Amino acid sequence: MSDLVFDAVSVRYGGRRGLTAVDRVGLTVPSGQVVGLVGESGSGKSTLARAAVGLSPISAGRVLLGGVDVRKLPRRPPLQMVFQDPYSSLDPRMSIGESITEAIPRGVLPGRAARRDEVARLLELVNLDPERSGHLPGRLSGGQRQRVALARALAGRPEVLIADEITSALDVSVQGAVLNLVRSLQRRMGLSMLFISHNLAVIRYLSDIVAVMYLGRIVEVGPAEQVLTDPQHPYTRDLLAAAPSATTSLLDIGEASETADAEPADPHDPPGGCRYHTRCPVGPLVRAGRELCLQADPADTVPIKGVAHRRHSAACHFSENESHQLTIPRGASAP
Numbered sequence: 011m012s013d014l015v016f017d018a019v020s021v022r023y024g025g026r027r028g029l030t031a032v033d034r035v036g037l038t039v040p041s042g043q044v045v046g047l048v049g050e051s052g053s054g055k056s057t058l059a060r061a062a063v064g065l066s067p068i069s070a071g072r073v074l075l076g077g078v079d080v081r082k083l084p085r086r087p088p089l090q091m092v093f094q095d096p097y098s099s100l101d102p103r104m105s106i107g108e109s110i111t112e113a114i115p116r117g118v119l120p121g122r123a124a125r126r127d128e129v130a131r132l133l134e135l136v137n138l139d140p141e142r143s144g145h146l147p148g149r150l151s152g153g154q155r156q157r158v159a160l161a162r163a164l165a166g167r168p169e170v171l172i173a174d175e176i177t178s179a180l181d182v183s184v185q186g187a188v189l190n191l192v193r194s195l196q197r198r199m200g201l202s203m204l205f206i207s208h209n210l211a212v213i214r215y216l217s218d219i220v221a222v223m224y225l226g227r228i229v230e231v232g233p234a235e236q237v238l239t240d241p242q243h244p245y246t247r248d249l250l251a252a253a254p255s256a257t258t259s260l261l262d263i264g265e266a267s268e269t270a271d272a273e274p275a276d277p278h279d280p281p282g283g284c285r286y287h288t289r290c291p292v293g294p295l296v297r298a299g300r301e302l303c304l305q306a307d308p309a310d311t312v313p314i315k316g317v318a319h320r321r322h323s324a325a326c327h328f329s330e331n332e333s334h335q336l337t338i339p340r341g342a343s344a345p
C-alpha cells in the first residue's frame with residue numbers, strides 16, 4: 011500500500027476563455043487513511059478526484075501512487091472511483107453478476123467457476139445475497155445499486171478508493187447503512203480513500219484527515235478532529251457554521267449551505283490575492299490593514315509537493331495561530 015499524492019496538480023477546462031478548475035493543488039492521501047474533501051459546489055472537488063483516475067485532464071503537476079505517476083500505471087490502475095449516481099453507473103442490460111465479472115482484471119482469475127466464486131465473494135462483501143447475481147440492476151434499489159458499484163470497484167483489488175458524493179443521491183434511510191459498509195470495508199481492507207461529500211457530518215464520521223477546497227485551491231487541511239473542531243480558515247468556519255450541529259443524526263443531516271452572503275466568485279476570473287477575500291468576514295473589505303489579502307494568495311504557501319497532513323494548516327495570512335499556516339512539516343519527504 012502506498013500514499014496517493016497530488017503534486018501541484020492543475021486542471022484546466024477549455025481554451026483561453028476556459029477556467030482552471032483545480033489550481034496547483036498539493037494533497038496527500040496517506041496509505042490506509044481516509045481524506046475527506048469538502049467545499050461548496052464548483053470548488054473543484056470532483057475535478058481533482060477525476061484527475062487521479064484519468065477522467066479530467068491534468069494540465070500541470072502529477073498524481074503519484076507509491077511515487078509512480080498514475081498516467082504510467084497499467085491500464086487497470088490500483089485506483090477505483092465510485093460516483094454519485096447509482097442509476098447511471100450500471101449497464102441496465104447486464105446482470106449484476108456480469109457487471110462485476112467485467113470489472114475483474116483480465117487474467118487474474120482464469121476459469122468461469124473461479125470468476126463466479128469471486129462475484130459471490132464480492133457480493134457478500136457488500137452485504138448482498140450472491141443469489142441475486144443474475145438480477146438486472148432495474149430490480150435493485152438505489153442503495154443496492156451503490157453496493158454493486160462498490161463491489162465492481164473492489165473487483166479490481168484497488169489500493170485506493172475514490173468516492174464522490176456516493177450517498178447524496180440515496181434515500182436518507184439507506185445512507186447510514188451504505189456509510190457503515192464503506193467504513194467497515196475501508197478498515198478491513200486497509201484501503202486509502204479520498205471521500206468527497208457536501209455533508210460535514212458524513213465527513214466527520216469517515217475521515218482521518220479533512221481537506222477544504224475553495225475555488226480550485228486547498229485552503230485548510232489537517233487531522234479531521236482538529237479541522238472540524240478548531241477551524242483556522244474563515245471559509246472553513248463559515249462552512250461549519252452553516253452546517254447542522256455535530257450532534258445531528260446521520261439520518262437527518264441536510265446539505266451544508268453556502269457560506270457567506272456575498273456572491274461566490276467567478277471561477278473564470280478568480281479574485282487576485284486570497285481568493286476568498288471578496289467574501290471573507292475578516293478580510294480586507296471588512297478590516298483595515300489587511301491589504302496583504304489583496305496582494306498575495308496564501309494558498310501559494312501550500313507545499314509544491316504533497317506532504318502527509320499530520321499537521322493542521324490553513325491558507326490564511328491572518329489565521330489565528332501562526333503555527334497553523336501552511337508550511338512543509340519538518341521531516342516530511344517529498345516524493
Ligand SMILES: Nc1ncnc2c1ncn2[C@@H]1O[C@H](COP(=O)(O)OP(=O)(O)OP(=O)(O)O)[C@@H](O)[C@H]1O
Pocket residue numbers: 023024029031049050051052053054055056057058277
Ligand atoms: N467538463 C467540464 N468542462 C468545463 N468546465 C467544467 C467541467 N467539469 C467541471 N467544470 C467546471 O469546473 C469547476 C469545478 O467543478 P467540479 O465539478 O469539479 O466542482 P465540485 O466541487 O465537484 O462541485 P459539486 O459539489 O457541485 O459536485 C466548476 O466551475 C465547473 O463548472
Ligand code: SF4
Pocket residue numbers: 243244245284285286287288290291292293294300303308325326327328329
Ligand atoms: S487571507 Fe485575508 S481574505 Fe483570505 S481568508 Fe485570510 S483574512 Fe480572509
Ligand SMILES: [Mg+2]
Pocket residue numbers: 055056057174
Ligand atoms: Mg462534484
